[in-house]
Amino acid sequence: MGLEAAITAEGFMTTQLKRVINWGRRSSLWPMPFATACCGIELMATASSRYDLARFGAEVMRFSPRQADLMIVAGRISIKTMPVLQRIYQQMAEPKWVISMGACASTGGVFDTYAVVQGCDQFLPVDVYVPGCPPRPEQLIEGVMAIQRIIDEDGIPPKGPDGKRIPLGIALQPKRQPVPQPMPLTLN
Numbered sequence: 001m002g003l004e005a006a007i008t009a010e011g012f013m014t015t016q017l018k019r020v021i022n023w024g025r026r027s028s029l030w031p032m033p034f035a036t037a038c039c040g041i042e043l044m045a046t047a048s049s050r051y052d053l054a055r056f057g058a059e060v061m062r063f064s065p066r067q068a069d070l071m072i073v074a075g076r077i078s079i080k081t082m083p084v085l086q087r088i089y090q091q092m093a094e095p096k097w098v099i100s101m102g103a104c105a106s107t108g109g110v111f112d113t114y115a116v117v118q119g120c121d122q123f124l125p126v127d128v129y130v131p132g133c134p135p136r137p138e139q140l141i142e143g144v145m146a147i148q149r150i151i152d153e154d155g156i157p158p159k160g161p162d163g164k165r166i167p168l169g170i171a172l173q174p175k176r177q178p179v180p181q182p183m184p185l186t187l188n
């Protein structure tokens with residue numbers, strides 16, 4: 001990881017304990033995938049060899065909330081599912097973070113119905129919103145990197161005077177530039 005080059009055989013380096021802890025935390029995020037719909041497929045693709053979430057140390061998906069510290073909500077959440085999502089979030093280890101992936105998780109998407117929660121941020125402290133329907137894996141990776149930057153700077157999630165978690169509410173901007181169609185396309 002470059003440390004061998006930085007530290008020679010007889011050398012040493014000094015740093016702050018806080019920086020080492022933050023470095024460890026940001027390099028070993030363990031996501032809790034809460035995938036309920038098609039966004040979950042992109043979430044799976046993000047961990048695949050093509051996009052390789054392991055490059056960011058966040059590929060160890062845990063299906064046990066007590067081993068996870070990054071909730072990724074991918075897909076629409078129904079009224080019936082919401083208590084389950086909340087319970088899983090409560091059982092996750094501190095410090096913990098939340099990514100809302102895709103239009104459905106963030107706003108209910110096109111499902112403006114009585115059965116669908118119109119944004120999981122009504123019940124969870126969402127730190128990063130990843131736009132798209134579905135977001136591409138690169139965008140989800142950008143969301144993970146946003147969490148990593150916060151950990152680098154602050155270390156732990158902010159809490160209010162009442163002890164309640166303050167959501168960071170960072171909205172990623174789509175960065176993808178449209179490219180021209182590589183082959184002429186004819187429709188019959």
Ligand code: SF4
Binds near residue numbers: 039075102109132
């Ligand atoms: S945002 Fe789009 S891709 Fe994601 S769950 Fe909703 S409908 Fe599916």
